[in-house]
Structures are given as C-alpha cells and as structure tokens.
Amino acid sequence: MTFRIPNLFQFARVPSKSLLLVPNHHHLTRTLVKTSTSSQRRTKTMSSVNKSAHAFDKVRLDSLLNRRFFYAPAFEIYGGVAGLYDYGPAGSSLQANIIAEWRKHFIIEEHMLELDTTIMTPAPVFETSGHVARFADWMVKDTKTGDVLRADHLVKGVLEARLRGDKEARGEIQGPVVEDPKKRKKKGAVEAQKAVKLEDSAVKEYEYILAKLDDYTGPELGDLLTKHTITNPDTSNPVSAPIPFNLMFASSIGPTGQHPGFLRPETAQGHFTNFARLLDFNNGKIPFASAQVGRAFRNEISPRAGLLRVREFTMAEIEHFVDPDDKSHPRFPEIKDVELSLLDKHTQSSGQTTIRTMTLGDAVSQGVIANETLAYFLARISAFLLKIGIHSDKLRFRQHMANEMAHYATDCWDAEIFNHQAGGWTECVGCADRAAYDLSVHAKKTGAPLIVREALREPIVEEKLGAEWKKKELGKAFRGDAAEITKAVDALNEQALVTVQEALEKGSYEVTLASGNKVQLTKEYLSIEKKTIKTSIREYTPNVIEPSFGLGRIMYALLEHSFWAREADIERGVLSLPPLVAPTKVLIVPLSAKEEFVPLVKEVSQKLRRAGIFSNVDDSNTSIGKRYARNDELGTPFGVTLDFASVKNGTMTLRERDTTDQLIGPIDDVIAVVADLVQGNLEWPEACGKLKKYDGVQDA
C-alpha cells in the first residue's frame, strides 16, 4: 500500500467540532498541474538532458540517501527508533543551506524579528493553548495483540486496498500498484492482494469517504470501522473503538518533579508568549512578523514514512501580527499576477480534487483566499520552494475544509508537494489566518496585555447617554449599597439608559441588588444626560497569520524531485540540486594525489574560499569519471579538474553535473565563471559562451 501523509504543521489548535487535530489529506491525485515560468526557465537551462529517460526509482533513491549518509535512522547500532533520523554530512549541509536561504528570503528580506525560544515548556502554557486537552490523534488497538494503529491511517489503507482489488477484478489494473514488492508484505497486504469486485455503490461510497477523510471526527471514524468491518490488516483481528492519544512528549522540570512540562510540538507558543516584548522591539507598531527556526517534537503513534512523519523535526515558523480590520498588504501589488495551483475547500467538500490555476489577485477578489496578507504569504512560500528546487508541477495549495480548520480560524491553506514516498501529495507548509485566538487565550489566562494600543489620527467624538450622579444624596440614602447601585446603572447600554430616563421622568427606576433587595431611584439621586465622549486610543488584539514550514518534508521532497539516473549509468543516481542549496558547490579533482598537483589544489581551494564558495577535494585513487559520478550522487553541481595542462599552462577544465559538458580556460577565468554560476548571476548555457568547450579525453 502507499503511505498516507496527514497535515502536520497547520494543526487546528482548538477545533470546533472535531477532536481530530492533525487531520489527513489523502487524495492521490496524479493529475499534475501546469508548469510555471520559473520551472520553464530551469527546464530550458538543462534542455540537453533527458532526466526522465527512466521512471522514478524510489528504491535506488533510498539506497543513495542511505549509502551517502544524507540521513539514517537514529541510534541504528541500537536497533533504531521509529520516527527518529540523524542527518549526516550531506543532509546537514543541505538542510543548513535551505535554512540559510529561508532566513534570507523571509527574515532578512521582510525584516522579520527572529526569535529563539525554548523547547521545554511548562504545562500551563499548553493547557491555555489547548494542546493538553486536544493535541491528539485517534488510535485503535488490535483487540488480541494490543498493537496500536492510527484510526484514520487504518481506514484509508483498507479502503484503498479494497478499491485496488476491485480495479484488479475488473481488469482495470494488473496487480497492486506498488513499486516496492517488499511493501506488499507490510500493512494492508492481506487485503491488497485480494482481487475482489465491489458493488458499484460501494466503490462510490469508498471514494466519497476517502475524499472527505480529513473531515471525520474520532467517533465518526469508529462508525466507519464498524460499518465497513475494517480489521487490522496484519492480523485480521478486530480493533477497539478510537481513543485519543496526546502527541506531546511529557517530562518534568526541576529536582523535585513537581513542575510538569512538555516538549513543544510547534514553535508558535514561544512567539505568542513574547508578543509584548516583540511589539515593544518594533516600537509598538503593527504589522510585523516574528520568525523562528527550531526543533519540535510529536510522539507519533506509529511513524513509518521516512522523513515525512517523524517524532522530532526542524520547523521554521512565522507569526505575522496584523490589524484585524486591515489585512491588506503593501507588497500585494507585486504578487497579484502570480498564478498558483489551488484546490479550494468547496471542490474538496464535493468529493473532487480538481486544481484551479488562478492569479492571487483573482483569488482574493473572488473570495477564494480570505485576504491580501494570506495571499501574499502563499506567493512568498511558492517562490521560496521553487527557488530551492521544488518542481512547480508538483506543488499545489490546498485549502482546509470546515472540520479540518479550527472554529476561530478565518482561512487556512497548505502548500502540498507531490512525492512517491507518500504516493501523493504531502503538506509541507501550512499557512493559516488564526484570527485573534492565540493572543486572546494567553492574555485571558495570564492577565498580560497582549494588545496593540494605537493613537488614532482623529479622535473619535461621540455623544452618548450617561448617568450624572448626585453622590452626596445617594450616599446618605443608600450608604453601603451606593457603590453597587452606581455600578449597575453605569454598566447599562444606550438603549437601557433611555428606559431609565423615561422611568425617572415618570417617577422612579427600580434596581435589584445582589442581596435581592430592591431600591427605588429618583431624580433626587441621578439624571440621565447626553455626554460628549472622546476616544483617542484604539486598543485591539492583533490577528495572526502563520506560515509554518516542515523543513524535513521539504528536504525529502526536494531530494525526490532532484533525483534521476543517466541512461549510461542507471546504477548510479544524479541529484540535480540547485547550486543555491547543494551541499558542496565545486569538486576539485586533481589527476592524482601526487605532489606536483598539491600547490595548484591549494591555490584553487583558497581562491574559491575567498569567493565565498564551498569546495571539496577528491584526490582518491580512482578515475576522474568515477570521482565525478560519486559527486553527482551528492548533488555537487560543478567540478574542476587539475591535470598536467594545468601545471604547464595554468588552465583548468570545468564540468557541469547535469549535462556533463566540459569547458576549459585559465584558472582565474574559470573561478570567475564558477562564482557567477554559484551566485546565480549566470546560467550554464551562458557560461558556455564565456569559456571554450573542452573535448580532450582526460579520463582515459
């Protein structure tokens, strides 16, 4: 079976109707959407390379990533732990480059306020935010073995297997559509292998359930399990009713163990609890955004989807604080013509998965996207993902449906990336307008004024009715009750004050005290009069727009999109990572490790370093071709070779990873071209005009 990947980042912190807080999206839509200009440019650059000569081979990619230590199961020598991965040198470097670009793209370009807050969090914070009560997934237990399964994963796996079996029985497909035969031994295998024809109505019902799966509550999932007699596919045993399992890792702070704490499942609360300080740092002005890159933890029930579902991960989160009455964005005009692939909530609710390609200008004006600021961030998210190498035809934005979204949220969109690990689309970035919820709950709980106070340009002057008290007389007549009486009347609204006025005109107005006693007020004690009230300060709780990035998911998707194999060398892969994020930019390849090349290698390394370019030397005892191939697997975009001609003439060849084209020129000229290529000032076809083509056979 294929894995299903639920939304991870934009969880509805306090949903209205559902306890299902990490909802799933499951459409295995394989209809890929239009190619944008940015991707067309990339395609053109590499026009001479046919990267799709072979079908995508996940087994080979996994082997490459493991063998070259992009990442590996953590504590592997201890047998590993599901959902924990360590990044090796190649993976760490790729991740560091993605984060560096994220910082540049968001924090520096948009002048965001960076934060670095703690992971360990005292329990009261997550009690307030709603996580303690509700940050849970629904799990079921195998009634005989006690094995634990995620309820939504189970429903999806079994119904999808039945639909495949049906298609097989109808002769529409041949056997299960699973690339890796090993997987057929795993979950869902029992049913996946039965080619049983279903009633047409059952096919329809299953498809409807799958299209709407993210929208079911826990009890509703339980009903589905019963109605469709879904059992544990590994054992065929019945399963229990769904019960919620809180996903936060618990610990306790201090030597006496009396302070319960949790590891944060997101970085967001660190932004909210520091709001007053951030606002002050920004001179009290709004809008502004805070940003943070850091670890978060979720004790997933049964993670087995590689980097797509892990128990510890690096996030990058932005909290953009904005005036609830003005969600326009000054830079919206710059992005209003950007087209994105949108899958809106109405389409999904009707059981469809059709993508609409729209400009953001149209999407906002037609009410598809709630406001300009949200749309602006979707454009920036898209630009970031494309820049680091995500393929535009494998990127879409999916809107959350009613139950999926928290009741207080205005709108929420996920950037979803198509990948083979999920066998479909995976949420990699969430982007929600969370309204005033987060700041409001923390302010209410702590009493901290998490508000903006804004001097109004023009004070608001209003005429309002108000009570004018004759305090002396009131005190004399009612003594201890006077305070309660004034408070009761002062709290009345305009409408009610009119009633009081009328009653006083007619004689008296009756007030019932907390004690149950009634008192009669007359004109002797008060009159109701028109007053001029001037307001020069506006106080409000800002709304929050929250783009939230799962860096591990993005990195995995990028690795998939970058992977291909040459026809000539199908065994070895190539990772066509953009120079911007490639772990090593240039490989220096001396003909051999002999001393005669050492000074040149040193010179070239130093010159590259001075140009700010990270290079690596491979002087191992193997052919130049093999050394290049080995570095194609690491995604190194450029290679320079130092040979006898370099020693004699001071020239150097330059090789490009995807085309394997080679150019030649004086060492300094080549370094200048490489610097421009790495910094993105030059594309390879242009570089080919700047240096001579090299035809020599160096690697004999």
Place this chain on the structure above:
Amino acid sequence: MTFRIPNLFQFARVPSKSLLLVPNHHHLTRTLVKTSTSSQRRTKTMSSVNKSAHAFDKVRLDSLLNRRFFYAPAFEIYGGVAGLYDYGPAGSSLQANIIAEWRKHFIIEEHMLELDTTIMTPAPVFETSGHVARFADWMVKDTKTGDVLRADHLVKGVLEARLRGDKEARGEIQGPVVEDPKKRKKKGAVEAQKAVKLEDSAVKEYEYILAKLDDYTGPELGDLLTKHTITNPDTSNPVSAPIPFNLMFASSIGPTGQHPGFLRPETAQGHFTNFARLLDFNNGKIPFASAQVGRAFRNEISPRAGLLRVREFTMAEIEHFVDPDDKSHPRFPEIKDVELSLLDKHTQSSGQTTIRTMTLGDAVSQGVIANETLAYFLARISAFLLKIGIHSDKLRFRQHMANEMAHYATDCWDAEIFNHQAGGWTECVGCADRAAYDLSVHAKKTGAPLIVREALREPIVEEKLGAEWKKKELGKAFRGDAAEITKAVDALNEQALVTVQEALEKGSYEVTLASGNKVQLTKEYLSIEKKTIKTSIREYTPNVIEPSFGLGRIMYALLEHSFWAREADIERGVLSLPPLVAPTKVLIVPLSAKEEFVPLVKEVSQKLRRAGIFSNVDDSNTSIGKRYARNDELGTPFGVTLDFASVKNGTMTLRERDTTDQLIGPIDDVIAVVADLVQGNLEWPEACGKLKKYDGVQDA
C-alpha cells in the same frame, strides 16, 4: 554573594573516584593576565575611546539586555521558569552570527563532517555511555523546609561569606564586596553580613577547600558540611547528607509508554553512534572530525546565574577521531608559537591559581599539554573566541585535576572566561582527550565494529605457536565434543600452548569440558607447531579529542566584555560588538520619515544588501543623536545619515559607534568603505584616511 559557575561542557562521563560529574571551578582570581597581540590591536584601533572611564556596571548591562530583548526569562507572562531563557531579535541574531562564524572557523576551514542528530534518545544509549548511572550533581535538602540546594554551591557560598566576614573584621575590606545590594538579601546573605574574625588556621583551611573544591566527592562534601557546621543560609536549618540527582530530563517514546528516553545532555553520543557511517563517508580514513551545533538539556538543581547556568542550551561540539598511536597534527607548526594563559593541574592541586603564559610548542614538549592535536584545538578555540570579541586578558585555559577528570581521559583543558555574573572565571569551552572510551563502550554493548581497519604499509610477519589438528581422528574419538575441544585449545595463548606441547610430549593434555567431563588429548589428535602469521591489516579503536562549546555562556561573556558607557551619557550603554557578530551592521538614518528621503533609503538599503551587508532603517520621529544612541545599545557598529545634502549632492555621512567619528563622501564611496569595514578588510583608522572628516552639526 557571588555566584559560582561549575564546568558544564567537559563533564567526565565516567569518573574514576567521584560521582561529582559536573565539577566546579571556583577561584575568584581577579589577577588578570597579560594582553596578547590581538587584543592590543583592538585596543589601538579604538585608541581615542576611553571605555573604562566608568567601572563595569552589571545592573545597567542587565537592564539593557532585558530592555532591548537580547534575551528574557522564557514564559515570563506565566511567571517564568528558572534556567529557561528566550532570545529576542538582537540575541537571536548575535547567536546566529556567532554560529555562522563557528561553522566557518571549524567546519569549513578544517573540513569537518557536520551532523544533525536527534535530541530524544532511547535510554539504552545513555545506559551504555554511563549517563543514567552517573550524570548527576550532589544535592542536599533543608531538613525543615525541604528546599533543595546544590552541595558544592552551598559549601562555596558559605565559606566565601565567612572569609569575607573575616576580612571585614580585620578591616581589610569595607562591607561585603557585592555590587548589587539586592543580592545581599539572597543566599548566603545571613552569613555574609557578619563581620566575624576567623582563626588564621581556619582562613587557611577554607582557602584550601575552595581551591580544591572541584576535586571533592559527594561523601567528602558531606563531611565538609558536618565539620564546618554549614547550614542553609536562607533559614539557618541543618541540611541532609548529599544525595545524587540525575540531571537528564526523562520522557518516554511511543504510544504505549514502554520505551524510556532522555533528552540529550550533550550532542556527543550522536557522533559516536554514527561513527561507522562517518568513517565510511571519509573513505575509511582517519583522522577526521565530526561537528554539530544543537540543543542540549540539563535539569539543573537550582539555576540562578542567568545564561551561565541554564536547563536548555545550544552547544557546538566537535569529535576529532585520531589514531591513538599518533596524536601529532599536521598544522601544529602553524600554531606552535601561539602563547596561551595556562593554569595547569599541578598548580591548582597545590592550592595556587598562578597563570603561566607559554607557547603551545613549549607546553607540548614539556608535557604540560598531552599532545599536539589537543594543543592545536586549544589554539583554534582561542583564535575563535578572540575573533568574535572575547577580551584576551579575560581568557585562560585551565587543566582538569585528577578527580575532576574521567579515569580513561588523557588530558582535559577548559577555556575559561572572566565575567562579573560569575564573579570570576566560567568554563565556556571544554577540550578533552577522551581516549577510546566512548567508541569502546558502544561497540561492546551493540556489537557494532566501531573501529578503523588500516592496511599496513609493510605486513607484520610473526612466528607463533599454533595447534595443528588431525580432524578425522578427533571427530571419530570425541564426536559432538570435538568442536568444544578445538575451540578451547585454539583460544590458549603462546605461554599456555608451550605447556600443551610439553604435556603432549610427556603423554597427554587434559581438557575439562563445560559438562564437567574431562578428556585426554594425545599426539594422535593434534600437535603444537610454529606457524608464520602475516598481518596486513591493523584494527584499532580511534581516540577522541572533544572540543565542546557552550554558546550561551560565550555570548553572555561577550556581551559583558563589549559593554561600556560614554562619560557624556552614562545612562545609556554601548555594546562594542565586532562587526563580524553584531546583529545589525549598518543603521540607515534618514533625517526624517518624509517622502523626499524614501528613494535614497531604498537605494542605500539595496546597495548594502547586494554587498551582503545586513542593515536596518530607523526613521522614527526623534533626533539623529538619539537614534544612534539607541543603536549603540544594540551594538550596531556603523551608521549612515541621509539628509538634504544627500538629496542635493549624493553624499552620505558615516558614523563609527565607538569613536562617534563621522566621515562624509559620495554614497557609493561610503558603501565601499563600509563593505570593507564589515568584511574585516579595513580598520576604522584606515577608513578615516579614505573619506573626509565630517564636522557638520547634523543633529541640531
């Protein structure tokens, strides 16, 4: 009282005699040591500024750091949690710049293999490493209130207070030497305020105890508490005997709670458990180093020393794997003439704190530092700290004493930085030669071959005795026992085989089987013969040299060293952070927020960004002088002002933070000079030769 800061980073993972795993160093040596060339250069550059016009004022620094949100107590609106701090925009940025320089200085320049491993760690890993049993501090409880105190902190606090009281009584000092009067209300205050003269012998004994404090075991600390009748200074109640408290935060992994886990208290285990993969990545060659920057957690007993003692912190750790038989370093000649301030273990054990300034060449040849590689790292650590702005006269390297160090370790040195928060020296970097301990224990536990296999240049040929079996006869005679018999004899060493040979010559050799049965072997079944054994592979467990950086401590010390106040404006501080690490490099100050300056501000911002320089605009409605002063507090080294002359003539003034000198020139010339200043290619006095001095009064 002053706070005491124990060593945090180079903890002896399995000490020989002591359970005290996070030992303290406590010498409040105020004799600062010689100024190195690097610091002289810095001093010269700023020759016109008298930064020590006023005594260091910690209260003002703390106020600045809090007010400008460098960092603040985490979850402050919830009342905060001791030992947890959030970094705001200024602190995050400073930290990010320090980390970026660390990566450049270590990972890139030394071609280290970067790692990013998980924080959540299954218990068996820390059982093997020794943390579960022994990563503990000694704590005592107030016998009446139940308050928890760290045993070593308590001894130090009370004895120091008594010594102060004695000095007061002798008229050597006036009142307690505590800057902040509020602190007198806290711990140690009761005793600190008593001016009681001590016996001369008691003074000597207290001084001896304090000089040797890091070397006491838990029971020994208990003896000290009894002997010197030390009580809880807050309550005067007696305290319990010291009991160990494990500092790791515990949690559990998975939905069923059956897998106990801990948050890592250091990143090192992630390096060791991945050793085989790292070695493979390095083509099986040694030496190499892995490096990691990441969070670690320690559930400190009672943290209250600001960023110096926290429960969650960012570390940067290097594990350099080296041949145990060859700890020379190829780059040692480059650093052998570097002089460091050393406090060796012999000096400390004799109760002294005298610093020796030595070249690293001498230190290694005289056996003060154990080997070249360790010395090389000390030089690199020193260079890094000075580069980011630590004052060289406040940096020393202190060697661990016998009990302080693990029994398996060869040598260990801490880079200690003088600071007023500690009222002395704080360990900020540890650097230990941990021998083969870590890899050996993990290999033994898991069976993973954490070793290096090295082809010998010349195979080693040895003549050795060995058993030559007559298998057929043996099998016939002993059947099922034959295997056990051969195994028993083959396992014997050279010496024992001589005995077997003699026994066979005399008749027979007796072997006792596991069953208890005895069998007699004769020449019929075997003979003992000389065999030629050729070894062409050498297998060994590498040793580990571990530099370990506490980034929060370094950052705090840097902030202290950078802080001063101008005579003219004592209320406002200046942070003289080097441009390399300053959060913002350039402040752009338009005369006002009026539209006429907007295009120029945009132009200058863009040009700076293209030059890779991070700038900020301050167009707030206050005088230019105030805006500069506000940014002096944030450590912004340069400011450019755009005024009417800029609009008219295209000129811009450039202001330097420390001297407040101002220069003027065409906008592009000023940007070129700023770029050189920020990149470290130019110092301010030289810049003054490149642009005209500006004398205009802009801020009228």
